[in-house]
Amino acid sequence: MTLYSVGFPVTELLDNVSLLIYLYIMNGKQIIRKLENEGWQIKRVRGSHHIMSKDGRSVPVPVHGSTEIGKGLLSAIEKQTGVKLK
Numbered sequence: 001m002t003l004y005s006v007g008f009p010v011t012e013l014l015d016n017v018s019l020l021i022y023l024y025i026m027n028g029k030q031i032i033r034k035l036e037n038e039g040w041q042i043k044r045v046r047g048s049h050h051i052m053s054k055d056g057r058s059v060p061v062p063v064h065g066s067t068e069i070g071k072g073l074l075s076a077i078e079k080q081t082g083v084k085l086k
Helices: 016-023 028-037 071-081
Strands: 041-046 049-054 057-062
Touching: 028 041, 028 049, 028 057, 028 071, 057 071
Parallel strands: none
Antiparallel strands: 041 049, 049 057
């Protein structure tokens, strides 16, 4: 797998651990975009938490500007929605 950033392969610059961290960096807006592509809809917004719903299930997604979502929360959202985010 080759990832490109600024015109050259990123994998040449990163070791294995750094590559795994690079693959898991997402912010709330990116997560919402992926979930919407999979059929999830924004049910409501309260503050910075967007509640996404599909088939009677609801999942909160925090959106704090461009702040990245931690890998633990990203994994929890993946399990709750069944959508592979990264």
